Amino acid sequence: MSETGASEMSVIDDAEQRGRTDLWPFWRRLYAQGDPLPRLTCTVSRPSYRFDEKEPLPEEYKGLLLRMLRHEGERAGNKSFLGLMASCLDLAETLFPTAEAKLLKAEYLAEELKHGIMFHRLAVGLDRSFALCDVPYAHYAFHLPRETWADDAMFHFFVDLNGAFHSRDWRESSYVPLQKMAATVERDEVGHSEMGYHFLQQICAEARGRALAQHLLTKWYAAALDMFGRSDSPNVPKFIHWGLKSVGNAEIRQAYKAYVDRKIEALGLDVPDERQNRRFL
Amino acid sequence: MSAIVEEIRSAYGAVGITLDHPATYGTYYRLLCAGCGRIVGNVGDKLLPGMAAALVDQQFELYAAGLVGCACGHQQEQTRALDAGRWQAARERYGASG
Numbered sequence: 001m002s003e004t005g006a007s008e009m010s011v012i013d014d015a016e017q018r019g020r021t022d023l024w025p026f027w028r029r030l031y032a033q034g035d036p037l038p039r040l041t042c043t044v045s046r047p048s049y050r051f052d053e054k055e056p057l058p059e060e061y062k063g064l065l066l067r068m069l070r071h072e073g074e075r076a077g078n079k080s081f082l083g084l085m086a087s088c089l090d091l092a093e094t095l096f097p098t099a100e101a102k103l104l105k106a107e108y109l110a111e112e113l114k115h116g117i118m119f120h121r122l123a124v125g126l127d128r129s130f131a132l133c134d135v136p137y138a139h140y141a142f143h144l145p146r147e148t149w150a151d152d153a154m155f156h157f158f159v160d161l162n163g164a165f166h167s168r169d170w171r172e173s174s175y176v177p178l179q180k181m182a183a184t185v186e187r188d189e190v191g192h193s194e195m196g197y198h199f200l201q202q203i204c205a206e207a208r209g210r211a212l213a214q215h216l217l218t219k220w221y222a223a224a225l226d227m228f229g230r231s232d233s234p235n236v237p238k239f240i241h242w243g244l245k246s247v248g249n250a251e252i253r254q255a256y257k258a259y260v261d262r263k264i265e266a267l268g269l270d271v272p273d274e275r276q277n278r279r280f281l
Numbered sequence: 282m283s284a285i286v287e288e289i290r291s292a293y294g295a296v297g298i299t300l301d302h303p304a305t306y307g308t309y310y311r312l313l314c315a316g317c318g319r320i321v322g323n324v325g326d327k328l329l330p331g332m333a334a335a336l337v338d339q340q341f342e343l344y345a346a347g348l349v350g351c352a353c354g355h356q357q358e359q360t361r362a363l364d365a366g367r368w369q370a371a372r373e374r375y376g377a378s379g
Contacts, residue, residue, distance in 0.1 A: 079305075079306040080306060080308055082305065082306065083304065083305040083306040083307070083308045083309055084308070084309070086304060086305040086306075086309070087304065087305075087309040087323045087325075090304065090311060090320060090323055091322070091323065094319075094320045094321075095322070134306075136308050136327065137308070137325070137327065138327060139327070140325075140327055140328050140329050140332065142325055142327070143308075143309075143324065143325025143326065143327040143328050144324070144325070144328070144336070145312065145322055145323070145324040145333075145336060146322050146323055146324075147312065147321055147322030147340075147349050147350070148322070148348070148349050151322070207376070208348065208375060208376060211348070211375055212343065212348045212349070215339075215340075215342070215343055215348075218339065219336060219339065279329060
């Protein structure tokens, strides 16, 4: 990293340090006990690729990497990402239950915008034309209506955790710039999920809130499992071959499911049938 | 206006919620209470066909019991007008007063 780059990051680190409270960042308590997310181990034989920025990339590799990053979406130059963040701001301003919750959402937004900068740098290093490319979130999970604080809490608990699981896998990525930032993104996304879970714990502390959360689970649980895509996706073996993924959609979905099921039960809620309302099996 | 957005508008219209103009960059829409105009949430335009109506119908009980919807009570009134029996059952189930 250049001197200027290092200096920029230390300024961001300093800003984050000053934002710490007893609660924020939520990842602290989890990581103090070790890695919260399971390692996703590749079980098929494949070559050991490793590509760094500015190295020529095989055409298929670059295409798959760009596809993955389009799907990820957290880039400063992606208008749709900024639109999603604006929708989070709207909810924080209008549905917040407490001043503390509102401030936590502000910390969340700041951290997501940090990711926007990190992925912007990665995009510029990979393909300059990608830096200002608008890619609307295609999956319906990003478009589900959020009409209560409980909806918003579930959005964070489930959807940010999806990002955390993918980031966990990127710790082993063959693309060095992505591998380098993976641990930070994973940790932050786990924290965002934990923020949602914190709100759900508060909501589920009383009977009407628990009933609301149980009802809304039918909407969010199916979407969360659907986010990993079809189990028979034809592109997955290519991603695995090139070292861009370690496991298939079914395997990462199962690891995710095991994680969220434990946490749903800890809230005193019933885990929905995993096939109910599903669109992508 | 896409067919999905029209589906969303129609589904929410039934329970007294209107779709605002698209918010930042066009993908997301604010949901406004048709009774008082307050923001009650938001929704994106990439729901799957048929999904908006199903989601709103699944939430009928929540609107009826006041667990979801505007504090002014407009969605409670709308759901009562749509199906008084279902409305009453939902309120008993979720412990809503009145």
